[in-house]
Amino acid sequence: MLHARYERAPLPPARPDTPSDTSAEPPPKPAKASGAKQRDPFLDNAKFLTIVLVGLGHVWEPLRSDSRAAEALYFVVYAFHMPAFIIISGYLSRSFTAKPGQIKRLITGVAVPYLVFEVVYTFFMRWADNPDREFSLQNPGFALWFLIALFVWRLTTPLWQSMRWPLPVSLVIAVAASVTPTIDGDLSLMRVCQYLPFFVLGLQLRPEHFEWAKRRELRTAAVPMLGLVLLFAYWAVPRMDKTWFLHDRPAQEMGVPAWVGGTMYLALFGCALVLTVCFLALVPRRHTWFTALGAGTLYAYLLHVYPVKVSREFDWYDMDWVDHPASRVFITLLAVVMMTVLCTKPVTRIFRIAMEPKMAWFFKEDAVTKAHERKSDKPGTPDHQATDQQRATERQPVSSSP
Numbered sequence: 001m002l003h004a005r006y007e008r009a010p011l012p013p014a015r016p017d018t019p020s021d022t023s024a025e026p027p028p029k030p031a032k033a034s035g036a037k038q039r040d041p042f043l044d045n046a047k048f049l050t051i052v053l054v055g056l057g058h059v060w061e062p063l064r065s066d067s068r069a070a071e072a073l074y075f076v077v078y079a080f081h082m083p084a085f086i087i088i089s090g091y092l093s094r095s096f097t098a099k100p101g102q103i104k105r106l107i108t109g110v111a112v113p114y115l116v117f118e119v120v121y122t123f124f125m126r127w128a129d130n131p132d133r134e135f136s137l138q139n140p141g142f143a144l145w146f147l148i149a150l151f152v153w154r155l156t157t158p159l160w161q162s163m164r165w166p167l168p169v170s171l172v173i174a175v176a177a178s179v180t181p182t183i184d185g186d187l188s189l190m191r192v193c194q195y196l197p198f199f200v201l202g203l204q205l206r207p208e209h210f211e212w213a214k215r216r217e218l219r220t221a222a223v224p225m226l227g228l229v230l231l232f233a234y235w236a237v238p239r240m241d242k243t244w245f246l247h248d249r250p251a252q253e254m255g256v257p258a259w260v261g262g263t264m265y266l267a268l269f270g271c272a273l274v275l276t277v278c279f280l281a282l283v284p285r286r287h288t289w290f291t292a293l294g295a296g297t298l299y300a301y302l303l304h305v306y307p308v309k310v311s312r313e314f315d316w317y318d319m320d321w322v323d324h325p326a327s328r329v330f331i332t333l334l335a336v337v338m339m340t341v342l343c344t345k346p347v348t349r350i351f352r353i354a355m356e357p358k359m360a361w362f363f364k365e366d367a368v369t370k371a372h373e374r375k376s377d378k379p380g381t382p383d384h385q386a387t388d389q390q391r392a393t394e395r396q397p398v399s400s401s402p
Contacts, residue, residue: 090202
């Protein structure tokens, strides 16, 4: 009995005898509960820089026809800027398990913006070009295909996460699509399939892979590697069609046999991976003046469409001053400024109603989820920091351009 009594009364944990005892370590401070502080500056920097490349690619396209150097730059940018952005998109989608809250955010953050901007784009093109343009939600307008692709990719994330060999399977799908002429333009299915492996690859990445990309040796090798690729692109300009980089049509429409199209796809896939690694090696790791802008890339992606289309529909590129080399540099800087402004908080605040609607009226309230969220939102609870991190990750826009 005496032995049992002592077992029920264990000794209290050791602690300092007096408050002045400095030998004991102070308890760790609770982590701050700010979701914004949990964002990775490296990924935000990469997202901002890729969205700038999106704008540059669209602005450069009318300039490339009479300049081999501009065409070479265009080739290099289009070879990796979409793959890089999609890889990051897949990486940020790793936590997607199709929970009710995640499905709701997928609808409000991807599906609804697609519907809104497809309607707006149709009216815009009626004003700018074709008064008889029809509504066609299954045929996305300029640059809107990515929202459809993102919706499909993220919705199927649990499937890819459960596979034993997800990347090889996705590559088989992509190569098969690249040689299947019966795939039409509805819902941009060709691009959905051909860009799929990059998203699946992102799902398989872990933080240590990005740490590996930050190594000094890679940064040192990245610049000469990009220089060699640029020289190769300059050589390839008169020998290669830029349509290969768009991944929006089968090999047969490119005038080559199916086996050539499949081989070409795999070669471009490998090239995109090499260039993406070089790009990530050069991305700043620390907080910079544009780090916070990485949260607004989806806004810049969808909004930059309209000034770009206006410049083309109203023949701004036909003006005499555009042909001067200094004018092309000015246009490039103007594109950088445009994409930067479209990522800023004033712009995101104005367009948030269309880009991130809450739509509480559309979804019924889940009492269990609501109670869990209330518990997780209390500072000091174990799930608080993790919940903020998950919300920040799930809300990060994962988009880019064709």
